[in-house]
Amino acid sequence: MGFSAGDSTIDSGAPLARPLYRDDDDGMQSLRLKHLLTTDIDPAEKGRLIERLDRSLVVTGARWAALLVTGERGLQVLVAGEIPPSIHRQLGELRVRRGEALSFPVHVTNRAASQGYAVEGAVVAGRDAPQGHVVLGFPLAERGSARRIDLVKLVADDLSGLLEGNALAAQMEHIRSHLSLVHRLGQQVTSIHDRGELFEEITRLIHRSLGYEHIQLLLTNEASGRIELIHASGPFAPQLMTAGFSEAIGRGIIGRVAETGRTRMSADVTLDNHFVSHAMLPNTASELALPLRLGARVVGVLDIQSDRRDAFRRDDVILLQTIADQIAPAIEQNRLFAAERQERELADTLADVSRIISSSLDSSHVLEAVLQELRRVVPHRGCRVTLRGDDGMMRVVAARGYPDDELVRRVAFRQEDAPLSEPVMRDHRTLIIGDVTREADWVWQPGTEQVRSWCSAPLVLGDECLGWLCIDWPEPDFYNTEHGRIVRTFADQAVVAIGNARLFARVKELSEVLEQKVADRTAQLRDARDEIERKARELQALLRRLVGVQEEERRRIAYDLHDSVAQSILASTYELQALRRRVGDSPDLDQRLTQCQRLLDSTLREMKQIIYALRPTVLDELGLIPALENYLASLPASVPIATDIRIDGTPFTLGPEADLAVYRIVQEACQNAVRHAGARSFGLVLSFSETWLEVSIRDDGRGFTIDAAENGLGLVGIRERASAVGGEVTIDSSPGLGTNIVIGVPSGATAH
Missing domain, CATH: 3.30.450.40 (GAF domain)
Known part of the structure; x- marks a missing residue:
């Protein structure tokens, strides 16, 4: 490029061209010096110099005066008075180098003399070198004098002081402008944080201020x-x-x-x-x-x-x-x-990306989110996620930015077939390849022909490398170490979500297997439960049938006993009474007949009790309450137990099956209290509501443990009888605290 300079150092004695510029109050308006040439003396300064020349004419008596100033554009001539044009022209054609003293050529002196003027001149001194020359034209007729020469030198000194003062003022203004530029530049470079804007402002200020x-x-x-x-x-x-x-x-x-x-x-x-x-x-x-x-x-x-x-x-x-x-x-x-x-934005972006890619545990959604959010942190044309499967094969599981993403996603290969995968998978290294066409170990995969620059970062979870995340660009030498660092940081964030998704997929798979096993087991249990319920129903039906057969058999036996044995005993009693009347007066025989009579009467009473126990006729004839009262009242006198029955509510008829079930339950409970519990009291409460009968049976016997007696035939029979008529049974008993049995039967209950 044409930006160059020589090896020479800056020589303080060498004349340097001065770039002209203007620095206004706002510090931003300036003139750029290109090919335009301007005078060194501004109009105001020129006016003051001409004014001094006019004053010199008055003081010296000269007819005209000229000030020759050497500047960057050459010799500049300022005149006052009536200078002949030919002399003005010849003065302007003089060649004087800046800082040199002027020796007037003879032709200029002769030209002035021909015009009737004698020329006197003096050097306008400066601090380091002459600034110019002043020339005054006197009438030739006047004789020269030393006083005239002194006056010319005085004019030169006056002009020298004026030019020096103007130079110092210009230099001060120049320094002020420089300081203003430095101040503004210092303010700008410390207040601008945008890199491009900072560079633009630096070059703009220098360009516009210095020109x-x-x-x-x-x-x-x-x-x-x-x-x-x-x-x-x-x-x-x-x-x-x-x-x-x-x-x-x-x-x-x-x-x-x-x-x-x-x-x-x-x-x-x-x-x-x-x-x-x-x-x-x-x-x-x-x-x-x-x-x-x-x-x-x-x-x-x-x-x-x-x-x-x-x-x-x-x-x-x-x-x-x-x-x-x-x-x-x-x-x-x-x-x-x-x-x-950038690091803060990257951290914020990675945190946001981590939140987004971790918002789902679905593997495909996580992989798509990873590739979608990757564009936010590093530029790329294509990107892929390659993972190692359970079979050891490397598979591209997600791809974006290729002409045919589906073709890229179908790629599968062995790790040993891709040499560049070794440093990534084994050493967990981040790889950057400037130009894959110059990489001997590069293996082209279908659909990735656009790749030139390539950057890959391992997906490391714990000590295991699951695969890699790679990006590519279609131009060589695009990616640098900073890109690699960012991709690695992103990969470290993404691998957590990928690992969670894979774990979730595995858990989901195992859960589905478990659910299937549970479903199969549930089906087996359901079938077993249905079979048990079917068997239970069959057993209940069998039990109800057995109870029904039992009741029927009791009724038959009761009728048979009543019609045969009881009648025979009664007939024997009548025969025995007739025999006593025919025997006459035989005390010994009469006594023996009397004993026989008593034995037959006792047998008849026991037979009646047996018949009543087998089938209480009062239940059929008078109903449940009279049957229960009669049962409690007919307990043998030899049984040392006090009984009590209470009726609450308005009694209603349950039905034959329900009446019989309640009667048998009370009968079973009473027999258990007498035979096994050693109870001294037995209480019975029948509470009638509108649609429900609750029978409470309580004794003060020795009680029992529910779990131990749960499978006893007595309790099973009580539960089955209640269940047969749609009733419920609650049994409460503890050792030493007696027993309380509560039976609930709906109104209109029938056997089912």
Whole structure:
């Protein structure tokens, strides 16, 4: 590039061209010097000088006066009085170098004499060198005198003082403008945090305030060993930024400055063997490059180019070096701030990404979320997730950004068939390949022909590498170590979600297997339960049938006993009574007949009790309550138990089956209380509600443990009888606390 300078150092004695600029009150308006030439003396100063020349005519008596001032554009002539045009022209054609004393040529003196004037001149002195010359034209007729010469020197001294004062004022203004520029630049570089905006503001301020044609800001890239254009200002800046520019450190003026850290200037690039021209800056005539240093480290170069030779003044060079010294720490601070902000944004993004990809445990959703959110942290054209399966095969389980994502997702291969997978899977390394076409171990996979730059990070969960996450770009050398670091950080976040999803999938698979086994077992248990219920129903039906057969058999036996045995006993009693009447007076025989009579009467009573126990006729004839009262009243006198019966509510008829069931339950409970519990009291309470009869049976016997007696035939029979008529039974008993049996039977209950 045409940004270059020679090896010469800045010579303080060499004349440097001064770039003209204007720094207004707002500090932002300035004139850029391109090819326009302007005078060194502004109109106000010129007016004051002519006014002094007019005053010199009065003091000296001269007819005309001329002030010859040497400047950057050459000799400038200011006149007062009636100077002949020919003399004015010849004075303007004089060639006088700046800082040299003037010796008037003979032809100028002769021309003045021919016009009737005698010429007297004097040097207008300066601090370091003459600033110009003053020439006064006196009438030739007047004789010269020493006093006239002294007057001319006095005029020269007066003009010298005026020019010196103006120079000092201009220098002060120049310094003020420089300080203003440094102050504004210091404010800008500390208040702007956006990197691109900072670079633009630096070049803009220098360009507009100092008026140089081309301002370039370049930063070193230590990794690549080059210095790269970051921003530019000037007429060709857009083209330069679009085309881009970088130079090897050590090559050209910019490269030499980046290497040595010393300011370099080329007053005339045509005489500089280190200058390298650039097609976009063909008119570069001089160049100044200043290092941007942080201690001993050069972070960049501020390069300024002008279309004029000797364009850089010494004070401007000092100013620019001051600016460069301010820019370097500002750029580093901005870099650190940008890096910190980037890290913070990356951390926030990764936290957000982690929340998003962890919001679901579905494996396909997690993989798609990983690839979707990856674009937020690192640029890429294509991305893939490759995982190792249970069979050891590597499979692309998710892909995005390829011409045919489905084709890429069908890829499966063995790990040993892809040599680049070894450092990732075994060593857990992050790989960056600048150009896969130059990589000998690269293995092309179907659908990935677009890949040139490639970056891969392992998916490490604990000590196990599940696979890798890779991104690619269709241009070579796109990814650097920073990209690799970001991808690795993202992969470390993503692998947790991927691991959770895989674990969830495994748990889901095992859960489905378990659910199937549970379903199968449940079906088996359901079948077994149905079989048990069927058997239970059969047993209940059999039990009810057995109870029914039992009751029927009792009724038959009771009728048989009543119609046969009881009648025979009764007939025997009648025969025995007739025999006693025929025997007459035989005391011994009468006594024996009386004993027989008593035995038959007792047998008949017992037979009646047996018949009543087998089938209480009172139950059929009078109902449940009279039957229970009669049963309790007919207990043998030999049974030492007190009985009590109470009726609550309005009695109603349950039905034959329910009456018989309640009667048999009370009969069974009473027999248990007498035979097994040793009870001294037996209480019976019948509570009638509108649709429900509750029978409470209580005794004060020795009681029993429910669990131990649960399977006893007595309790089973009680429960079955109640269940047969739709009733419920509650049994409460404890050893030493008696027994309480509560039976609930609905009204209108029938056997079922």
